[in-house]
Amino acid sequence: MLDRLREIGEAAREAFSSATDEKSLEDARVAYLGRKSELNRISRGLKDLDPEERRRVGRATNDLKKELAALCEEARERMAEGARRTGALDLTLPGRVPWVGRRHVLIRTLERLEEIFRTLGFEVALGPHIEDDFHNFDALNIPPDHPARDMHDTFFVEGGRLLRTHTSPVQIRVMQSRRPPIRIIAPGRVYRNEASDASHSSEFYQLEGLYVDRNVRVGELKGVLTKFLHELYGQDVGVRFRAGFFPFTEPSTEVDLQCRVCRGRGCPVCKGTGWVELLGAGMVDPRVFEAVGYDPDVYTGYAFGLGVDRISMMMTGTDDIRLFLENDLRFLDQV
Numbered sequence: 303m304l305d306r307l308r309e310i311g312e313a314a315r316e317a318f319s320s321a322t323d324e325k326s327l328e329d330a331r332v333a334y335l336g337r338k339s340e341l342n343r344i345s346r347g348l349k350d351l352d353p354e355e356r357r358r359v360g361r362a363t364n365d366l367k368k369e370l371a372a373l374c375e376e377a378r379e380r381m382a383e384g385a386r387r388t389g390a391l392d393l394t395l396p397g398r399v400p401w402v403g404r405r406h407v408l409i410r411t412l413e414r415l416e417e418i419f420r421t422l423g424f425e426v427a428l429g430p431h432i433e434d435d436f437h438n439f440d441a442l443n444i445p446p447d448h449p450a451r452d453m454h455d456t457f458f459v460e461g462g463r464l465l466r467t468h469t470s471p472v473q474i475r476v477m478q479s480r481r482p483p484i485r486i487i488a489p490g491r492v493y494r495n496e497a498s499d500a501s502h503s504s505e506f507y508q509l510e511g512l513y514v515d516r517n518v519r520v521g522e523l524k525g526v527l528t529k530f531l532h533e534l535y536g537q538d539v540g541v542r543f544r545a546g547f548f549p550f551t552e553p554s555t556e557v558d559l560q561c562r563v564c565r566g567r568g569c570p571v572c573k574g575t576g577w578v579e580l581l582g583a584g585m586v587d588p589r590v591f592e593a594v595g596y597d598p599d600v601y602t603g604y605a606f607g608l609g610v611d612r613i614s615m616m617m618t619g620t621d622d623i624r625l626f627l628e629n630d631l632r633f634l635d636q637v
């Protein structure tokens with residue numbers, strides 16, 4: 303029995319010292335130290351030996367097991383050290399973080415806006431991206447020769463139709479299909495046939511708002527928009543209302559936010575002015591009510607349209623609107 307143990311020892315030492323990779327080392331471990339190894343079988347058979355024999359073989363078996371376990375461990379370390387030296391395994395490398403996808407920053411912005419306006423009592427309405435002249439222009443008091451059409455450089459499609467240049471046509475569609483009171487927002491993509499730069503893109507998102515009822519006043523418009531901007535950016539943001547002009551609202555206002563990219567110091571996004579125009583708004587022009595068959599002597603209302611991309615830019619400190627559409631994951635992963 304002791305001779306057999308010596309033979310096993312020799313073969314095992316040879317196997318552990320010549321193991322060159324994880325696989326051969328594991329094979330040697332299973333063969334000489336595993337549950338089905340001869341050494342283990344001898345251990346299990348010890349109880350059948352007479353006491354004197356049992357003591358001698360038992361000690362030799364245990365010694366051999368310990369020695370082989372140590373050899374096995376040594377071989378494992380030798381391999382790890384070799385791998386470190388050849389650079390195959392660099393333990394100083396940071397771990398790999400699995401990349402997890404998420405919704406686009408513009409969609410997340412839209413969801414945030416919808417959430418705020420829902421708490422203010424607005425419901426979501428949608429309209430088509432391919433519009434007709436009536437809904438995009440005429441009904442909004444922009445007749446064919448109106449100079450405002452120049453500001454909406456339009457993509458025309460077949461059949462005299464066009465890609466909507468703003469979300470205001472959704473106002474018309476909603477008013478045509480229901481009676482007041484109406485309190486809706488209409489988020490969506492709009493299109494302008496114009497050159498792009500850091501703050502302009504030929505495709506961008508707007509969010510329209512419309513409230514129509516009896517006795518709606520200017521103060522409510524100002525209150526809702528101020529409340530909205532404070533919810534979004536905090537109570538201390540700079541907001542200013544300037545007199546503006548839109549054919550479909552009277553009076554009209556443009557609402558600016560102190561630039562969040564440069565904190566008002568001046569940068570390409572705010573064209574050095576420290577302010578970014580976020581919103582157009584005003585009281586619904588009586589001619590718009592006439593176009594949808596509402597009596598302007600009975601109903602009043604306000605409307606607003608905001609640039610969602612600008613809001614995203616201000617929320618994330620992004621200085622180029624084009625980044626939102628380029629789908630560069632290195633950018634999208636950061637915002």
Ligand code: PHE
Nearest residue numbers: 468470548582583605606607
């Ligand atoms: N539709 C206007 C635009 O795109 C914004 C606007 C909407 C202004 C509603 C006033 C009221 O410029």
